[in-house]
Amino acid sequence: MEKIIVTGVSAGAGKSTFARKLGEALDIPVYHLDSYYWKPGWMEAPEEEFIKAQNELTAKEKWIIEGNYSSTLSVRTEPADTIIYINQPLYKCLYRVIKRRIKFHNKSRPDIANGCPEKLNWKFIRFIMSTYKRRKESLPEHFRTISMKDMNKSVYIFENDREIESFLVKFKRGSKVQSLPGSAQKSKLKK
Known part of the structure; x- marks a missing residue:
């Protein structure tokens, strides 16, 4: 467990917080894709630049890469040894997006480029709501298909905060990392 991607059903699923906690527990650097995709003033990075940045990150010995960006997902899944997918309910994602907007009013979040003060608009809310069901299902x-094709990849799918906390408790800072027992991993894949 040294090359980990953390992705989720939507903004507000808890990806950044989870990745940060896991990085601290495993002593592995965490990279937030939002900080590579967004430039100051909420300008999008060119696709080639964004892909190049991800290729540079995945070439490192150890990493946790957090973020969705499904158009470049394969750039991260191919070299990853662990995939963690957070599948929270829609109401919780929306609540957390609103809470994040209030918390970082007129400020940039720690997981995004400076010069991108937190914002929330109807376009973003509609995006969350219109993509949620498809992403939750697909x-x-x-x-699961990736894990069946490559038995060397561990895949964890978390449906709620209790499962997330239970997973994080298994790791202590500085301890030798071991995967969860096979039955725990497989139980997550059956859902």
């Missing part, structure tokens, strides 16, 4: 199946 992405877990996509990751």
Whole structure:
């Protein structure tokens, strides 16, 4: 467990917080894709630049890469040894997006480029709501397929905060990392 991607059903699923906690527990650097995709003033990075940045990150010895960006997902899934997918309910994602907007009013989040003060608009809310169902149904199946094709990849699908916390408790800072027992991993894949 040294090359990990953390992705989720939507903005507000808890990807950044989870990745940060896991990085601290495993002593592995965490890279947030939002900080590579967004330039100051909410300008999008050119696709080639964004892909190049991800290729540079995945060439490192150890990493946790957090973010969705499904158009470049294969750039991260191919070299990853662990895929973690957070599949929270829509109401919780929306609540957290609103809470994040209030918390970082007129400020940039720590997981995004400076010069991108937190914002929330109807376009973003509509995006979350219009993509949620498709992603909730298709992405877990996509990751199950990956795990069946490559038995060296561990795939964890978390449906709620209790499962997330239970997973994080298994790791202590500085301890030798071991995967969860096979039955725990497989139980997540059956859902």
